[in-house]
Amino acid sequence: MHPATPPLIRFDNLTLGYDRHPAVHHLSGEIPAGALVAVIGPNGAGKSTLLKGLAGELRPLGGRIELPALPRGGLAYLAQRGEIDHSFPLSVFDMVALGLWREIGAFGALRGEHRRRVREALAAVGLSGFETRAIGSLSGGQLQRARFARLILQDAPLILLDEPFAAIDSRTVDDLVRLILGWHAEGRTILTVVHDYEQVRRHFPTALLLSREPVAFGPTAEVLTPALLARARRLSEAFDEDAPECHIELPADVIQPDVIQPDVVQSDAAEPGTHHHHAHDGHRH
Amino acid sequence: MIDLLVSPFTEFAFMRRALAGCLALSLGATPVGVFLLLRRMSLMGDAMSHAILPGAALGYLAFGLSLGAMTIGGIVAGLVVVLAAGVVTRASNLKEDASLAAFYLLSLAAGVMIVSLRGRNLDLLHVLFGSVLALDDASLLLIAAIATATMIALALLLRPLVLECFDPAFLRGVSRWSPVAHYGFLVLVVFNLVSGFHALGTLMAVGIMILPAAAARLWSRGLPLMLLLAVLIAFASSVAGLLLSYHTDVPAGPAIVLMCGVAYFFSLAAAPGGLLAGRLPVRHHLES
Known part of the structure; x- marks a missing residue:
């Protein structure tokens, strides 16, 4: 990713969720045009929710998603396979x-x-x-x-894929990955929810690690580190069912492309009471 | 034999009218039933047919057995319940089927009560089970008009409606047709239920929509064939039901729906998608 490429997607303090319960919490940052991004994180981390928000299926609870350079109808969204009849x-x-x-x-x-x-x-x-x-x-x-x-x-110039490889044989996965890499070579921007970290390492140059809150975004090798993955797991376990209202307003550019900011989260969420949490519930994301 | 099958229609005008009414219903209401089935809304169609009753009953209370009043009352009541169920679903934690069930139970109770206020059992029977053997010109025209409008609307809505059934997220992604397809279809359901209500009554109207669709689904892998088969089954059942009613002196509406049921059970037994297929031993499987 070249720094001169204009951003295709801009998240501005974005919070997405269901019934006031956030699934994606205060996400800011930019994704440049032409990026091939693996969206990763523990179960319930808000990966699918983020894609739904981008696709316009879900209205943000707070903040904004901007797609300044995207032409009308330039977004293709592949929902999870279970959602079609x-x-x-x-x-x-x-x-x-x-x-x-x-x-x-x-x-x-x-x-x-x-x-x-x-x-x-x-x-x-x-x-x-x-x-x-x-x-x-x-x-x-x-x-x-x-x-x-x-x-x-x-x-479409922007393609969102929600768990395209879930429960699919390995030969098909290989073929589908080849298609995705072809789209990447054509300069399309692709966000894919992936669960298999090995696939992410092999094929995806960029990774966004979510755990309701953004944990890290940048070159895959720098995101998929044991320390960051452990932090993501801890965050996802620490959320409180009956959380009080959140009044936190993060500054707009908490994460930047190509910059890892492991200190996005100001306090360690493993210690209850030191951080404001939204409540969350059992929705699948 | 031909005497038994044909002469009832050649000799009696009321049988010809009934036949024409049933043909119109088969062409309009049955394709709507196919989409009800494919949208997994079969029971919702049933619920909505009951929802029409209090509106028609209010029309009856005010103007007696008047076609216009009962039609308008039924359509208004049906649309109100569809909208109310939609609003309740979005604003509360009840699923759409639960909120519809609540509305239709109340509608049915209210409808029967209102009809019995005027206190003639014959009229109650007419409202509940229709009067396909006594269709006058106006009713016949109404049924034919609704069938015509339905076929045109379905032809226009076909592509969005198919997508709304099987991949609504995709439809929302590429266009703004989703709410048009959803509510447009529900309006079609209401109109066809009112049309079916005049011929077969509120309780039987759903029969000619869902049963032929279910039978056709068992035979066909593609939508065009399914639509065609459903219409044919509905029309054949209508003819058989009318003849049964004529020769054995049973009420025509239930006879028609029972004939649809015969087609359904036959398909269930014999069709490739039915109960026996796949359970019988296969003598020769394919090479690849």
Whole structure:
């Protein structure tokens, strides 16, 4: 990442959550255009919540998300696989073709050139020959391939992937990683929630470590250190179910790209009472 | 044989009217039922059909068995309950099915009470079970108009509605169609329930929506085939139900819905998606 690249995403003291309970807490910082970022952290750290917030699925409880350089409709968001109705009677071709929505809208017809691009996208994810199959007959890995084909057609400069590798065979994961690296090479900005730290080390140049609060953001090798991971775990365990209201207002640029700020958190959350906590609950993030 | 099957329709105008009404219902209400089923809202459709009752009953109380008053009352009551359930779901911690269940139980109780205020059991039966054998011109026109509007609306809404059913997050991501698809569809459900209510009554109207859709789902892997099959099953059941009613002198509405039920159980037994498929030993599996 070059310092001169303009930021694509700017978080300004962002707090996201459900029913006033924050899942992402006072996040500030910038993500430059063209970054390939692995969003990591313990369960319930707010990784999926952050992506939902970026995708506009969730309104911030506080602070702002700014996407100054992003054109309208330039964001593609892949929700977790569990959020779609697998059994709907739809063919693989039709499902993937919906990735052309920005061009065909609600009423436009699929022209020959569109059909060719759909077939190309299917070939790119290794699903040639599956055009007429019902999506319900696909395996988990094949369904994820089809969803990636749809992403190819969406052709978005900013791509958000929520646990794209969860419960998927390793060969499919390898193929999907190759697609993601290809998008990265094309200059797209990609945020991916990943659980496997080994994958993060191997493929992702940048990592954002969340534990409700931002713990670290920067080059992967500097983020995935035992000390920072342990801090993230401690933070996630220390949150209080019946926390009082939070009145903390962090300054705007707590974290910066390429800068590790392990002291984002002013007090060690393992000691109760020394820090203001939001309450949290059992939502999955 | 032909005498038994055809002559009731050629000889009696009321049978022809019933047939036309059922054809219109099959073309309008059944495709709506297909999407109710695919949106996993089958029971919600049932709940909404009850919600229509107090509105229709109020119309009846004020104007007697008047088509216009009962139609407008039913549509208004249905829309109010849909909106109220939506608001309650968003503002409280009740899920949509729970809030709808609360509304429809109250609606049904209120509706039956209001109808019985005028105190004629025959009218109560008419409201609850419809009068497909006594459709007048105005009712027939109303049913046909709603069916026509429904087919046009579904054709326009098809793509957003399909996405809203199977991947709503994607639809919200690429467009602002999501609320249009959701509420537009619910409005279609209300209108078709009112249309079905005139022919089959509030309690039976959902039958011709959901049962053919469920049967068709068992046979088809794609949406176009499912829609086509559902319409055909609904229409065939209507014809069979009308004939059964004519020859055995049973009420027509329940007979039609029972015939839909026969189609459903047959599909359940015989269709590729049914109970027997997959449990029978396979003699030859495919090569790859």
